[in-house]
Amino acid sequence: MTRTLRLDGVDRSFGDRQVLNNVSFEVAAGRMTGFVGANGAGKTTTMRIILGVLSADAGEVSWGGTALTRQDRRRFGYMPEERGLYPKMTTREQVAYLGRLHGLDAAAARRATDALLERVGLGERGNDLLETLSLGNQQRAQIAAALVHDPEVLVLDEPFSGLDPLAVDTVVAVLRERASAGAPVLFSSHQLDVVERLCDDLVIIGDGVIRAAGSRQQLRDSYTVPRYELVVAADAGWVRDHPGVTVVELDGPRVVFDLPAGADEQPVLQAALARGPVRAFRPVSPSLTEIFREVTQ
Amino acid sequence: MNVTQATRLVAEREIRVKLRDRTFLFGTLFFLLIAAAGTILPPLLAGGPSTVAATESVAAPLRAAGLEVQVVPDDRAAERAVRDGDVDAAVVGGPAVVAMDEAPDDVVRALSSQPTVRLLDPDAVNPVVAFLVPFVFAFVFFITSQTFGLQIAQSVTEEKQTRIVEILVAAVPVRALLAGKVVAGAILAFAQIALIAVVAVIGLQMGDSGGLLTLLAPAIGWFVPFFLLGFVLLAAMWAAAGALANRQEDIAAVSTPVQFAVMLPFFAVIFLNDNDTAMRVLSYLPFSSPTAMPLRLFTGDAAGWEPIVSLVILLLAAGAFVVAGARVYEGSLLRTNGRTSLRTAWRERETIG
DSSP: OOOOEEEEEEEEEETTEEEEEEEEEEEOTTOEEEEEOOTTSSHHHHHHHHHTSSOOSEEEEEETTEEOOHHHHTTEEEEOSSOOOOTTSBHHHHHHHHHHHTTOOHHHHHHHHHHHHHHTTOTTTTTSBGGGSOHHHHHHHHHHHHHTTOOSEEEESSTTTTOOHHHHHHHHHHHHHHHHTTOOEEEEOSOHHHHHHHOSEEEEEETTEEEEEEEHHHHHHHTOOOEEEEEESSOOGGGGGSTTOEEEEEETTEEEEEOOTTOOSHHHHHHHHHHSOEEEEEEOOOOHHHHHHHHHO | OOHHHHHHHHHHHHHHHHHTOHHHHHHHHHHHHHHHHHHHHHHHHTOSOOEEEEOHHHHHHHHHTTOEEEEOSSHHHHHHHHHHTSSSEEEETTTEEEESSSOOHHHHHHHSOOOOOOOSSTTOOOHHHHHHHHHHHHHHHHHHHHHHHHHHHHHHHHHHHTTTHHHHHHHSOHHHHHHHHHHHHHHHHHHHHHHHHHHHHHHHHHTTOHHHHHHHHHHHHHHHHHHHHHHHHHHHHHHHHHHHOSSGGGHHHHTHHHHHHHHHHHHHHHHHTTOHHHHHHHTTSTTTHHHHHHHHHHTTOSOTTHHHHHHHHHHHHHHHHHHHHHHHHHHHTTOOSSOOOHHHHHHSOOOOO
16 A cells, blocks of 8 residues: 555646646655645646546656556545535535445445544534535535545645635644555645645646655755854844855844855854853754745746 | 446436436426326317207207207297207207307217218328327427436536536546436436326326327337437537536527527427428438437338438437537536637547546
């Protein structure tokens, strides 16, 4: 069950507009992989190709080393960016129906539906028509619809957009559960803070090209110059004149500065201690937003 | 799970949803009432034999003809009985028949001597029946393909409009979605017609018009395969129209050509059914053959091989339309922004696995 999902040299054009250009990356088993990029960068197209809803012009999607088949994809859970279910069917009925379309028999689909509706907090509204549910509850139903067949791979396009905070927590809990059970989980989001909080690995796409891919820590290490924060008791303005320092931010006693790659940060600390008490001195990891800005520029 | 299983699941859902749809249920009920009323009422309304007033001297032949005779003392009393509405007619000296505004055929017949009638073509159909049957066939095909076809289109558009289609397409082949809808539509249409037919047959027997049934049986037997293929052909067009539309409101505009394909043959068969050449042509054209060919069989104008040839033509046409419809369906199903043109859908379809 621990199989890696891999894209290899995937190209795709619509008319004469190339939307994906040689897209290759991996979604490792048991890890949450965040997929980020600006609107129109190619996230949805990539996900549709993984699910076989769109075909690739070139390249291959494989799972556990072999090319994906329709049978494999039936074991995938997919939440498209454009959500929707049947408004005039009850939640229970349509979640069970989607379970059956994914290959469950009637009894298994019923069992899975009951358990899942309970899990996302819709146990009591299961027999209501979908259109009578609140927007938040409809989204919970959507989550249940993506998970009913106990998928081995999850591909979720903007799963958090439009969710209320409680629903976000539910989704996050469910996704973590799936990942720790060994499923590769790929989710896209434009909310970088959410991605930063959740993902183990990160894939950044810009204009149809993969700009960066790897674990969160790796990306942090490789995409930034050493940056530090120093808080002293008095004014920190003197740091500007310290050799090699580039000040990023200065606010009274607090200063954030960069050093040239490979430079030693201790002389700055010693200089600060020589002037008086030091309240804080720590390395600053770049936020995902900063990495994102850097690699997509 | 293969395409067949997926098709069955899709069809099951369509049927289940439809069976809970009030409009559909009331519509069916309405047709059943019409069928019952249309077959049971006419013999009842025709009423019994006329009542007739007459003096005892002329009463005997009238009684012998099964009429209800009211014996009156003289001709004046007989005429008064008619004016008062006590009887339908009176027979007075002459003999003459007196009635208010309508000549009572049965009274006249009772008093006249009739020539022997020798029929040269005893199988020829009663003109009233001959007028009604084409209308019924054409009407049944028209109404059913229109209603159930439109429902297929609406169901396709609903999935597109609510965006659930992307989840469906990721789970099952597009062909299974299309086939499931067409199969479900055909099953529902057939079930509805069968139900109406059963009620009509019972009604005919209650109304004592059973003889018509024997006459109609072969035409109905042929109507079934013609209807089935004709329905599939139109259903493929309706599904494609539904996929081109993006919202329920667009269906009417997108499906205009389909509406014509249903309506023109209907009117052609209704208005041209006594024109032999026209009917011969119509009975081979795929859109009109489902009604025109059974009709020619009913009137006895078609040779034994003709329905088979026509059926083969219809089968080929239905096959071609299903393939073309599926292509348009696949090409437009995921284009959720705005109405898709037929050309775009045809050329830029996705090759979905």
